[in-house]
Amino acid sequence: MKKKEHLISMTVENKFGVLARVAGLFSARGFNIDSLSVAETEDTGVSHMNITVKGDEKILEQIIKQLNKLIDIIKVQDLTSYDCLERELILVRLSAVNRANIMKIVEIFGSQVVDVGQKSVVIELIGDSHKIEMTLKLLRPFGIKEIIRTGKVGIRKEGEK
Amino acid sequence: MTGAEIVVEALKKEKVEVIFGILGGVLLPLFDVLYKKEIKFILTRHEQAAAHMADGYARATGKVGVCLATSGPGATNLVTGIATAYMDSIPIVAITGQVATPLIGNDAFQEADTTGITRPITKYNYLVKDVKDLARTIKEAFYLASSGRPGPVLIDLPKDVQMKETKYHYPEAINMRTYRPTLSGHPLQIEKAAALIENSKRPVIYAGGGVILSGASSQLRKLAEITNIPVTMTLLGLGGFPGEHSLSLGMLGMHGTRYANYAVMESDLIIAIGARFDDRVTGKIETFAPNAKIIHIDIDPSAISKNVKVDVPIVGDARNILEELIKKVKPLSLEGWHKKINGWKMKYPVTYKKDDDKLRPQYVIEQIYQLTKGEAIITTEVGQNQMWAAQFYKCSKPRTFLTSGGLGTMGYGFPAAIGAQLGCPGKIIFDIAGDGSFQMNIQELTTAVLNHIPVKIAVLNNGCLGMVRQWQELFYGKRYSYTSLGEGPDFVKVAEAFGARGIRVNKKSEVKKAIEEAIAEKKLPTVIDFHVEPGENVFPMVPAGAGLNQMIGGLA
Numbered sequence: 018m019k020k021k022e023h024l025i026s027m028t029v030e031n032k033f034g035v036l037a038r039v040a041g042l043f044s045a046r047g048f049n050i051d052s053l054s055v056a057e058t059e060d061t062g063v064s065h066m067n068i069t070v071k072g073d074e075k076i077l078e079q080i081i082k083q084l085n086k087l088i089d090i091i092k093v094q095d096l097t098s099y100d101c102l103e104r105e106l107i108l109v110r111l112s113a114v115n116r117a118n119i120m121k122i123v124e125i126f127g128s129q130v131v132d133v134g135q136k137s138v139v140i141e142l143i144g145d146s147h148k149i150e151m152t153l154k155l156l157r158p159f160g161i162k163e164i165i166r167t168g169k170v171g172i173r174k175e176g177e178k
Numbered sequence: 179m180t181g182a183e184i185v186v187e188a189l190k191k192e193k194v195e196v197i198f199g200i201l202g203g204v205l206l207p208l209f210d211v212l213y214k215k216e217i218k219f220i221l222t223r224h225e226q227a228a229a230h231m232a233d234g235y236a237r238a239t240g241k242v243g244v245c246l247a248t249s250g251p252g253a254t255n256l257v258t259g260i261a262t263a264y265m266d267s268i269p270i271v272a273i274t275g276q277v278a279t280p281l282i283g284n285d286a287f288q289e290a291d292t293t294g295i296t297r298p299i300t301k302y303n304y305l306v307k308d309v310k311d312l313a314r315t316i317k318e319a320f321y322l323a324s325s326g327r328p329g330p331v332l333i334d335l336p337k338d339v340q341m342k343e344t345k346y347h348y349p350e351a352i353n354m355r356t357y358r359p360t361l362s363g364h365p366l367q368i369e370k371a372a373a374l375i376e377n378s379k380r381p382v383i384y385a386g387g388g389v390i391l392s393g394a395s396s397q398l399r400k401l402a403e404i405t406n407i408p409v410t411m412t413l414l415g416l417g418g419f420p421g422e423h424s425l426s427l428g429m430l431g432m433h434g435t436r437y438a439n440y441a442v443m444e445s446d447l448i449i450a451i452g453a454r455f456d457d458r459v460t461g462k463i464e465t466f467a468p469n470a471k472i473i474h475i476d477i478d479p480s481a482i483s484k485n486v487k488v489d490v491p492i493v494g495d496a497r498n499i500l501e502e503l504i505k506k507v508k509p510l511s512l513e514g515w516h517k518k519i520n521g522w523k524m525k526y527p528v529t530y531k532k533d534d535d536k537l538r539p540q541y542v543i544e545q546i547y548q549l550t551k552g553e554a555i556i557t558t559e560v561g562q563n564q565m566w567a568a569q570f571y572k573c574s575k576p577r578t579f580l581t582s583g584g585l586g587t588m589g590y591g592f593p594a595a596i597g598a599q600l601g602c603p604g605k606i607i608f609d610i611a612g613d614g615s616f617q618m619n620i621q622e623l624t625t626a627v628l629n630h631i632p633v634k635i636a637v638l639n640n641g642c643l644g645m646v647r648q649w650q651e652l653f654y655g656k657r658y659s660y661t662s663l664g665e666g667p668d669f670v671k672v673a674e675a676f677g678a679r680g681i682r683v684n685k686k687s688e689v690k691k692a693i694e695e696a697i698a699e700k701k702l703p704t705v706i707d708f709h710v711e712p713g714e715n716v717f718p719m720v721p722a723g724a725g726l727n728q729m730i731g732g733l734a
Contacts, residue, residue: 030356034293034305041298082480088302088322091356 020071022051024096024103024171025081030089031057031064039066039090042083048072052105052168063091067170096171103171105149109140112160119159126152137162179346181309181339182207185273188316189217191348194244196220196235196600198228202248203288204275207340220600220629223621225252227593229259230619232270234594236263237580238555239601240393242323243270249277250288253334254295258587260330261299265584266414267391269328271319272296278338279307292334301329309342317349326359327478328391359477363492363499370490371449371473372506378447378471380515381407384430384459387414387583388452388476388496390576395419397500398451405510408519410438412453413568416579421572422552427519428528428572431459432720433565436526436729439720441519442467443727450474452496455485456584461726475499526718528569528732537686539563539638539710543570546608546636549693554606555580555598557591559615561645563638565716567610589618595633596626606634606697613639613666616705623676626703634696635705637669640712648715652730653722669707679704 029035036055043050051069058065070077077095084093096103111119113136123130123140126148132139142152146169153161179187185208189197196218201209212219222228225247232243247256253274263270277286293305302322304315312335319331375381389398395418402409402425409419410427419426427438439461442448448470453459460466463485474481474488475496482491492499530540543566546554556571557580558564564581573579580598582590591609599607609616616637626633647661673680679702681692689708696704717732 034297037294038297045298079480079484082484086478086480088354088357 020073021097022069022071023077024101024169025068025070025084026094026096026171027066027068027084028058028091029064029066030091031062032089035064035089036066038087039068039084042080042087043068043070046076046080048076048080052166054168054170067168069169094173096173099173101171101173103145103169104143105146105167105169107142107149107164107166109142109153109156109161110137110163111140111156112136112162113138115159119156122152122155128152180207180211180341180343181312181335182211182341184309184312184344184346185316185335185340186211186216187346188313188348189244192242192316192320194242197244197246198222198231198235198597199246200225200228200248200252201246202252202275204249204277204337205246205340207337208275208335220625222593222625224619225255226259226589227596227619227622227625229256229270229272230262230587230590230593231597231600232272233259233263233268233590234557234580234597235601236268236270236597237594238577238598240577241601242320243268243597244273245270246273248275248288249292250290252288253290253292257295257299260296260332262582262585262587262590263330264299264301266387266582267328268330269323270330271323272330272332274332274334276305276334276336279336280338282336292332296332299330300332301327303332303334305334305336306339307336309339309344312339312344313346313348314352317352318354321352322357326357360479360493361477361495361498363475363494363502365502367490367492368499368502368506371492371503374447374471374473374490375405375407375449375507376510378510379512380445381405381447381449381510381512382427382441382445383407383409383449383451384412384442384453385409385415385418385451386412386453389415389418392452392477392496393576394451394497394500395576397497397504399423400504401500401507404504405507406512406516407449407510408441408516410434410442412456412459412583413564413581414583415453416568417573417576420574422574429568430726432461433569433716433718435528435569436718436732437519437522439726439729440522442470443725444518445470448472450476451500452476454481457485460485461720461728462723465725467726526733528718530714535686536711537684537689537708538714539566539640539708540570540714541686542636542638542689542708542710543567543610545689545693546610547571549690549697550606550608554578554608555595555602557581557595557598557607557609559591559609559611560586560588561612561615561643562640562648562714562716563610563612563615563644565645566638569716571610588615590615592616592619592633592635593622595635596622596631599631599633609633609635611635611637612644613637613641613669614643614663616669617666620672623673623678623703623705627677630701631703632700633703634699635703636693637705637707638710639666639669639707640710640714641666642712645716651715669705673703673705678702681706683708
């Protein structure tokens with residue numbers, strides 16, 4: 018069975034134990050969470066979670082039903098089935114040997130150099146997965162020393178029901 | 179008011195009549211308040227039994243059962259009982275002591291991460307860190323346990339929170355923004371269901387535990403009687419529809435009746451009510467009821483289309499939905515269908531070998547059925563005793579057949595019987611037990627003796643773990659690996675040592691007298707040790723992985 022990536026977006030009560038409940042539903046069915054981000058919303062009592070997972074569609078449908086059933090969950094959406102904006106922020110540390118060329122690529126993709134040191138530079142990249150993968154592909158030859166990713170977040174576009 | 183006083187006040191407010199459990203160091207403040215005896219407390223001999231007692235009390239009465247255990251080992255001992263209640267959607271509130279908040283996470287004496295351990299087996303759980311949250315937490319716990327799809331809720335209560343003082347205010351109502359169970363069914367879906375029913379030729383009602391939990395038995399009976407649709411029940415649905423009713427097909431599934439399974443497989447419409455298409459019910463899922471459309475009434479949206487594809491889902495409370503559905507259905511002419519089913523009933527009755535003097539377990543249950551006129555509350559252990567009880571004790575009323583269906587917990591029946599007796603003092607209660615499962619909570623004989631709880635334990639003693647032995651006989655070449663229990667204890671002596679009554683029965687001719695004696699006993703628990711024919715198997719049977727109509731055995 019083909020395993021498609023899903024971006025699941027949730028609003029949840031902002032209290033201890035909620036993340037464990039959510040994670041437990043995935044782990045109990047042998048699903049690996051590929052990325053996860055959690056933060057407060059404009060209402061401090063409510064948090065937002067974004068989770069990306071790959072897995073059997075039928076089991077995922079069941080997980081989403083179970084997520085809806087959790088007492089602390091306010092709303093669950095599988096953004097994959099909507100027209101939505103997706104973004105991820107990543108920080109990449111590169112070897113500083115070829116600084117000029119790095120700068121050029123960074124400029125083309127509208128990214129930023131956020132730290133410059135003797136041996137390395139740190140670049141901040143923001144974009145959808147396509148843009149991030151393209152940029153990383155071009156940066157790889159310069160020697161990536163470290164990558165830190167936030168995981169995907171998503172928001173639905175206006176006018177979509 | 180202190181936290182401990184708040185707990186007791188709140189429990190009184192929830193009309194809790196009885197609490198089952200064992201105390202410990204971190205519960206001393208709470209037990210100092212319970213010392214006033216404003217609420218009855220039953221001191222058990224093991225916490226697992228306390229959870230099963232709360233569960234049995236809840237199943238028999240429809241109220242929320244309450245159990246209490248100390249931190250660490252007390253809490254972990256509750257786990258099996260909580261998981262049992264969770265699998266069968268039984269409303270219990272478990273309160274556990276916890277080490278004082280500054281010590282949490284320090285590997286303190288008798289510390290366990292109770293909320294972490296019980297998270298996947300509770301509907302919800304709480305760790306109360308501030309005494310100000312305590313009253314609201316208890317209110318929420320009872321509400322969550324008993325509403326929607328019921329289930330166990332646990333409150334973990336640190337020692338210092340029990341001692342801290344705050345102003346007591348018990349909320350009258352609660353409004354949780356994230357929890358609003360759907361109670362009434364969608365009218366359009368009910369219309370669709372009525373239309374499917376009207377056009378069906380071979381319909382079957384498949385009723386589960388949800389019928390009992392929602393109190394929908396009389397509505398179910400009306401629906402069946404108006405439409406003439408036959409009714410089959412799951413293990414947990416037994417008692418939801420009278421077992422002796424002419425429309426009853428008895429239980430379906432792995433050890434169901436042949437006629438129930440054949441009817442389901444040949445049906446063109448299945449009306450599932452408060453049931454979840456469990457693997458023990460459907461057999462091989464790919465071949466399940468190939469020509470049937472499915473209407474599924476359930477309060478839990480995640481139960482719908484989980485195992486089988488449903489044509490008309492109706493989410494809501496079964497009683498509400500059936501009330502509406504009854505108004506929209508008409509009598510159906512199902513003569514052909516009934517003729518076919520009656521043919522199966524004649525040809526394949528649920529039976530066993532009766533024409534000799536051997537003491538067979540099925541005979542014992544038939545006798546209990548007759549001598550209690552079908553009006554006892556039956557609890558069961560798990561395994562052969564459970565299946566025979568389901569086949570031969572034809573419960574007529576809801577909340578009279580208490581069994582661990584989902585988790586299949588051996589050791590459930592005896593403590594559940596004690597809990598049920600405390601909820602229903604006048605009732606005759608029989609635990610249909612095996613010698614294996616009875617030994618798993620046999621220590622509670624003390625609890626029953628000291629509290630004058632006259633439950634009756636019918637031990638179908640075959641000297642082995644019978645159901646597993648049956649599988650070894652049929653599917654593992656009769657290699658009886660560790661299913662023999664050997665020369666077990668003398669249950670009569672054991673009973674007497676505990677101060678209970680013990681009766682031994684070796685012959686078929688002694689059965690009736692022993693059961694009558696047990697029924698007449700109004701004060702002490704009675705253990706009847708029936709030395710039944712070893713090697714007797716439960717038939718008919720759907721082998722694992724086979725289709726529901728590929729049953730073996732049990733032919734007259």
